[in-house]
Amino acid sequence: MFSWSMRWAGQSVGNVVSDAAALPGLEEMPGLVRTVRTPEFAGVTFHEVMARSALNHVPATSDVPFRWTINPYRGCTHGCVYCFARQTHSYLDLDTGADFDAEIVVKVNVAEVLAREVARPSWGREAVALGTNTDPYQRAEGRYRLMPGIIEALAGSATPFSILTKGTTLRRDLSLLAEAASRAPVMMGVSLALLDETVQETLEPGTPSPRARLELVRSIRAAGLPCQVLIAPVLPLLTDRDDDLERVITAVAEAGATSASVMALHLRPGAREWFLRWLGEQHPELVEPYSELYRGGSYVLKSYASDLAERTRPLLRRFGLNRPSAWRQPSRDSS
Numbered sequence: 462m463f464s465w466s467m468r469w470a471g472q473s474v475g476n477v478v479s480d481a482a483a484l485p486g487l488e489e490m491p492g493l494v495r496t497v498r499t500p501e502f503a504g505v506t507f508h509e510v511m512a513r514s515a516l517n518h519v520p521a522t523s524d525v526p527f528r529w530t531i532n533p534y535r536g537c538t539h540g541c542v543y544c545f546a547r548q549t550h551s552y553l554d555l556d557t558g559a560d561f562d563a564e565i566v567v568k569v570n571v572a573e574v575l576a577r578e579v580a581r582p583s584w585g586r587e588a589v590a591l592g593t594n595t596d597p598y599q600r601a602e603g604r605y606r607l608m609p610g611i612i613e614a615l616a617g618s619a620t621p622f623s624i625l626t627k628g629t630t631l632r633r634d635l636s637l638l639a640e641a642a643s644r645a646p647v648m649m650g651v652s653l654a655l656l657d658e659t660v661q662e663t664l665e666p667g668t669p670s671p672r673a674r675l676e677l678v679r680s681i682r683a684a685g686l687p688c689q690v691l692i693a694p695v696l697p698l699l700t701d702r703d704d705d706l707e708r709v710i711t712a713v714a715e716a717g718a719t720s721a722s723v724m725a726l727h728l729r730p731g732a733r734e735w736f737l738r739w740l741g742e743q744h745p746e747l748v749e750p751y752s753e754l755y756r757g758g759s760y761v762l763k764s765y766a767s768d769l770a771e772r773t774r775p776l777l778r779r780f781g782l783n784r785p786s787a788w789r790q791p792s793r794d795s796s
């Protein structure tokens with residue numbers, strides 16, 4: 462984690478403080494234009510970069526149902542302690558904890574680059590997924606408004622796409638998304654694993670509340686769009702009691718979700734240490750049981766995963782939510 466305080470003295474543009482110089486450790490950040498702090502985002506630093514490409518190809522060996530992804534941001538102010546994308550911040554010489562939550566890389570030209578990429582005759586209009594790494598509707602999107610240009614570029618080229626988010630900023634773009642859905646298949650997804658706000662506030666401190674996310678599902682459906690809900694990560698021994706699962710699945714169904722899928726927590730390197738620190742602070746009595754449940758590494762014991770699937774399958778079926786997920790993860794992978 463860097464100390465920034467000295468770096469912002471004296472350089473002000475309106476209510477934005479900027480430093481045109483690259484910062485120590487970030488000199489090599491490709492395309493860095495400037496770093497920005499602004500009062501509406503206390504404690505957050507944006508690193509605005511010019512991206513050279515927008516579409517990332519998914520390796521052919523992956524069994525996810527999309528071949529391309531777009532990530533307008535790196536880092537995520539939603540700050541979920543279990544986020545597997547934390548590891549990617551280490552490639553920028555930033556730490557995977559507080560820096561991931563507060564040092565946000567913004568690809569300010571991503572929509573223009575994407576428009577050029579999808580206009581190429583060689584573009585095959587394969588499915589594109591947003592929200593598989595960091596959240597495209599995190600709070601920064603309210604300031605940078607990158608998604609409208611991305612949606613227009615995808616819709617304009619009749620490219621099918623999906624968006625997975627926890628961010629209620631998405632509501633701003635619903636009419637644009639409904640229009641896009643008339644030109645290409647569009648799948649919306651909301652991630653919501655629990656209803657208990659006291660857990661959510663420490664586990665996912667920068668996210669909209671569970672209630673707000675259920676309202677988002679309602680808004681998406683009211684706009685005429687399909688909406689899958691990713692009920693993940695289910696936390697063993699914390700949010701996995703039968704009545705917890707029944708309550709969240711019932712709430713998701715009542716909000717109008719078209720389908721839902723349930724997955725247990727994964728603890729990959731980069732997220733594992735932050736989650737276990739949170740667990741030690743919030744539920745120290747569970748540290749030992751978790752080391753047993755995750756003794757194989759990043760994934761919970763197969764017996765636990767099978768039991769979770771068996772317990773939730775009838776509930777999903779009862780509400781007609783048991784359709785294939787647009788965000789099926791590579792086998793033994795997830796978020």
Ligand code: SF4
Nearest residue numbers: 537539541544595596
């Ligand atoms: S919203 Fe998604 S990308 Fe953002 S911190 Fe949470 S899990 Fe990670």
